[in-house]
Amino acid sequence: MTTDLPSPSPGGWFSKAEAWLDSRGKGAWIAAMVLGFIFFWPVGLALLAYMIWSKRMFNKSCRHRNGFGSHHWSRGLHTPTGNSAFDAYKADTLRRLEEEQRDFQAFLERLREAKDKAEFDQFIDDRARRAAQGEADNSAA
Template sequence: MTTAAYHAELPATAGWLSRSEAWLDSKGKGAWIAAMVLGFIFFWPVGLALLGYMIWSKRMFGKGCSHRRTNHTARHTAWAAMKPSGNSAFDAYKTETLRRLEHEQEAFEAFLERLREAKDKAEFDQFMDDRAKRAAEMAKVEEEA
């Protein structure tokens, strides 16, 4: 992957850390290991931090960094979807569709909230009924004694 290719996959707002990670991913696992070794040589906490990050992100034991590129591509695609296309009719359609989908998502989330509340109420009512039955049974046992 060329330098221009890995830059093209990142959104324009990507920070230097994201760009560095993408650059190392484009060079492969050897670049990560070289960066870690150089980190240990020049300032050992940097090498230790890189080692920890490589283990945490599964770069150390994975088959390679190529699966990370698809993540960058997905982020770039999501970012590019929000840019205007230049075609006003398509942009209006896209805006209306996104507004409709957001409205449907809000309605569905409201439905799920009502469903959770109904379930909670049913469970609470069941608890109160069981509690009342136990209290009545205890009162009956105390009367008999």
């Protein structure tokens, strides 16, 4: 006989409630906040403060807060399907996509560094030009 008792660990019930509300989206958070204000206003106020503090109030959806691996559609990406040909294809495709993502991130980093270097070089050239112009003005006077 098993019972579904809350976890004795601190914050266990809170984490479960937060995950449950996150899985249902922003509407569930707003409904919980409104019900909190209706039944006991400090609870509604606490939920409002938590939603603002955790930036749940201003996001399009609460579901993307936990990163890529927590999406309900991505949980099965690395689990075998039983079809070895498809599993090999899927693993190869995922590996290739991850490699392309790393290459693209490296490209963006090189692009940022090149832009920073160009801006710095322009700053140094402008500074040298102003210094030379200032010396020319001083020698002419």
